[in-house]
Amino acid sequence: MSHNESVIQATHVGKRFGKKMVLNDISLEVRPAETFGLLGPSGSGKTTLVKLLTGIDTVSSGEVRIFGTVMPKLSMLRQIGYMAQSDALYTELSALENLEFFAALYGMKGPRRKIRIREVMEIVALGDDLHKRVDQYSGGMKRRLSLAIALLHEPPLLVLDEPTVGIDPLLRQSIWSELKALNAKGTTILMTTHVMDEAEKCDRLGMIRNGALLAADTPSALISQAGKQTIEEAFIYYGGGES
Amino acid sequence: MKIWAIMLRILRQFRRDKRTLALIFIAPLVVLTLMHLVFNGKDYEPNLGIVQIPAPLVTSLEKQGATIFTYEDKERADQALDERKIDAIITQSGNGLDVKLEGSEPTVNKSVLMLLQKVSRELQPDVNGAADKMNVSYLHGSEDMTSIDQFGPILIGFFVFFFVFLIAGVSFLRERTTGTLERLLSTPIKRWELVVGYVGGFGIFTVFQALLISWFCIQVLGILMAGSFAFVLLLTLLLSMTALTLGTLLSAFANNELQMIQFIPLIIVPQLFLSGLFPLETLPEWLQQLKIVMPLTYGTEALSEVMIRGKGWDTIAGNIFVLIGFSLVFMLLNVLALRKHRKI
Known part of the structure; x- marks a missing residue:
């Protein structure tokens, strides 16, 4: 993979459900080893866009490429670690059993599986709760376990849909430093968020509202180009000025 | 006022859930019509x-x-x-x-x-x-033969079918409602692998279920058994496979557990009526023809052949292939139905 090639390349992507246009002509690029944030209120089309970019759903128009390959393509799913907005966990099973299940789906076995399970559970600070059943987990713990599962097979692209909801500030900080460490190791991260201050931590940011991409740039560039002080003010500016 | 608010809310919810509404009004009519036809049939003329x-x-x-x-x-x-x-x-x-x-x-x-x-x-x-x-x-049986000897094979078939259908259906449905299906489909698993995995996992349980139920009915309850135990086992197993694949397929058309249960009067009860529990000869011709598309009737028919009439492979082979055919078709349709959630 050449280094200047983009990880995700979306060109004129549109999506309609029946007659309703949910996403309209979105073009964006996610570069290697950066954290790209999709910022927008709920209902703006973030999750739909994420599903198109990961190849779970198909575009109505336009094209999505991941590592140069047109999506959807089954083999590319191996390159992606996906964390859905809802905690998709088997609550009757223990955390370990959940991890083992998903590890097997990615074809991981033997000592590598064991080591990776330890590692990812340390990252999300759940090392001591490995054998607990998931229905005894709190909401924040479930969120962290979902993140751990997404990290499990060391994907070069991480797609995280609202990853830090319900996680306490201290732990959120440590997760962010882990994500930055992954960036440093070459992992590309695409995440959605509706929290403005969290958006500022992303390398680059796409602002999305009513299914349209308003602007995409680094947080500081977005703020200065709008002539504002904060991301929130900039979002209002790009969104057409009304508050 | 508060009571009225609750009443209004319930009425509104019902209005949105057309299917439940239909079930409340239409399903009893369907079942009652069936019962009428079954019990009010002409006297049997030998x-x-x-x-x-x-x-x-x-x-x-x-x-x-x-x-x-x-x-x-x-x-x-x-x-x-x-x-x-x-x-x-x-x-x-x-x-x-x-x-x-x-x-x-x-x-x-x-x-x-x-x-x-x-x-x-x-x-x-x-x-x-x-x-x-x-x-x-x-020729078969004797004057000592009781109703349970006649209905035993049918009831074995029915209960196996019913419970496996419901359990498999609801658990596949849960994959969807809890989001784990979406999560599964974000991994490089192929759709057919998912379906076959389900059939395999539940299949192991149904083997034990078939063993237990057949053994219990024959050894403990002493239901008439003229044929080979192996055939009874094979037939119960195939019936539960059919129920399993049908249940997982139909769960794609239900949005919650309640809607899954609504399939019982639509899919299960008619099969019971035509499974041989009541003499079919007295039913109208068109109703008798319906059993061609009902997996349960193939199972109960073959079970009766084995358990009451002591028949072997030659008699039940056709039914066995039909049951296998049903299972394969349901699995294939399920793989296609999953396209709704992931195109590839």
């Missing part, structure tokens, strides 16, 4: 095979509503009896009648014997105890 019977007797048999098949010798009559073309063979022996009943359905036996009693009372009104002159024998 098919009798005769070998060298005097003409006056034949006439009065026909007058009582029996359909008469005439055979030249006993061998051919026996063959027809084995194939269930006729319900009994009547031959003359000395001063009485020899009656050989097919025997596997107590209600049919009873109607044959009642008809014969009427006839002999009519022909010899002065002789008391005409029935004494009847020499009754059975």
